Amino acid sequence: MASRAERLLASLSAAELRQLDDAIAQAKRPATKTLHALLRQHQQQPTEEPANKEWLFHQLFHRDWSRKEDYLLRNELRLLSEKIQGMMVQWEQEREARQSPSLRDQFLLRALLHRRLLTEFEEELPGAYADAIERLDYTNARAINNLRYEYLMLYCEITPERMEQAHHTMEENLSNLKHTYRSEVAINQHNRVVCEQTLGAMGKHLPPTTVGADADIAGISTPFIAFYEHASHAHQASGEARVDFARQAANQIATVAQQFPDHTVWGFTILASSLLAERRYSEAKEAFESALEFIQTHRRPIPPDMLFNYASTLMKLREFAAVLGLIEKYQAIIRERPKVHFRFESLRCFCHIFLRQPDEALQAIPPAITQRPESEYQYFRFLYLIIPYLRDDLESAIREARNFNDYFTRHKDALLHPKEKEVVALFRAFFVALADSTDRQSLKIELDAVTQQLRLFTERSPEYRDYLYLLWLQEEIAGKLSASMR
Template structure:
């Protein structure tokens, strides 16, 4: 019988909870029937005894509908309890998993993230838990941006997750709005019943008219607009956002997390504008507001690139060493960070250390960093005095420029300069010829200075440093 099978699904605590619920039910027959079935579960049962237990009367076929109805109501009560308990368990598991995912996000864990995310998404969708779905998709977006390589595929995934978040947010907002409307109409009904002629003092208002809501939404709109701006306009927007943040954080404390990003984005725009000293000042402020490197590696990376241009080579090397564990786990930044840390070592005249930082497996180099990585390899070989390998790397890069459609040719002038540096070394024993070619190369390097905006300034600075020593 279905009811007996349902009872066997109950845990001991759930059986006690159900009994307490049935005690308080207006139909006392339900609790009596339940008690009988609990005791009879091991012994067996029949309609006569069930009917007598529930109603205290003798069973007859004419009254069978009463027993069927009682069993139906008892089934509903048991099923409702089981479903509620399972939902509570799932809700607890969703909440727990969200906390786990947040920790994985902070620490840069990528292996477990996808499995936990997929399972949590499945549970949240099954329960129509729109609020937690919003939090889940937010976490997944942040994880993709922080730790996955920059590619069209991964940013298409970001867009997909943002769309899912938007849909979940709309459903959650509609649900909350419906709940508010329900309570509002109930309150209006009570007032009209008590005083039919009374006009409510709290009229419906647009939430945007609330001063607090206006400050927050204005801040968020300006923040969103900043991504479509550039130059001085963008710099001024970030200065305004930083000024507005204390008041916004008072209303929405969670927004205080924006502070490192605001200072970091301001510094990045100053960097792109060639204002490196100002950028360094704001990067330093941004880093002072970070908890650890895991969640802010982009910020550390951008700081290091700017620091290289200011000659802070040892500081860049020290940062890379101090945060290597976090950097090495970050697929998005590990290779680029290694390149710039290697350049810092070269500028400190430590080519052996620079060589150890580079991954020897070319197949593990992402396409986005392929040319840059090979170019840094050529620089390391050159500074170590290994001209054969330096020439080989430069030759491979130039060949790729000729045959690969997706080749990044912006740094081709730098590649040609390094090629000439290598050629110059072959004349080192011919003093007059060497001096003549060296002066010619210095002139060419100087003439390229005006083109710095088109190629890597960091590598150009290394070339200048090397040529000046010739």
């Protein structure tokens, strides 16, 4: 019997054989090239007999075949078969893309997004989605919208408008999913009816399919489905309930970790992030480290967002040197995601701030911050208030606060994040209190007032509660108050 490699070769067209010849010519393994040439040579012979394995072995290894060493030939045939099968998969994908314009659009959008050609992605996306809907190709419309969601969540600045767009995208996809499901059910019912009709003609009768019926699928469950349901509940809940749902999600997906390793990483991440949100930092650290251990063991890619949440946990535990080491170790992964890269840039700067290293913090500020999106620019701009303070230059710190306040005044009609102006005022009040107070009692009164204003701000705007510049200000004021009471 001919080997699989020979049968695969015999199935290829002349054009496919030419492409395969070119691909094999680029192979690194000399034995693969030689074996391919030998089988192609045999293929051109006027015989239907398979290639003689003794001849193949001798040509490949320059010695006589033996049963003991037959595994060497089998291995080379296997490697060549895998190469041919890889090409066959590629040809099938190309054929399918030619037959389905929306699938081709989906592949193009995926390529643009993952190469971070975001302008090109934005240009192609609306037309591709509209065309898929016009073609009633709900499967590819849903896939294209999933790419839109990935783009909004991973590559764009997070704003309320972006989140509304992402939510609307998923609402559209629910409709696309229903259309796809109903279409597939209709096809499935038709196929069953055809089988029933044919069996009836053969004298074997089955209960007829009820055309148009849609059986209830609510009772169907798997660990994968349970994982997503518990994860969704975790996002909706708070407090201990959030952690409990997250733990159940992680436990469910762990039972099928072999089949879904990347989702298992996500399960670890959801649990760790829930613990982080509930301020259970030591437990969160352990969960993140379990995730990294799983990733290393199973050789999975490290999600940059998970790394950021792990680093944020270490920041809460004041393990600033560990955060700097983490950034250094994974900088290649971090740079792959622009939004996450900015967050790590800010973490690096504030690690040096909390370590009271103003020179290193200044060096860590990325260039051209004025070209960054507003939220990023403002985050880095706070560093220019803190750095002179750490250098014991209150006059410059006050001047920087005044300049930053002027920036908000000049751009007040165009700002997306005007609340930061209130934070700048708190910084300036802190610096002025230190500069103007003549004794401990007056300093305490001024700092108590700033503390009260800061508390009111975070109550009105809880989304700022964990911003690093606010955490630093709270900590610095507390330190000065403690010193004034000694």
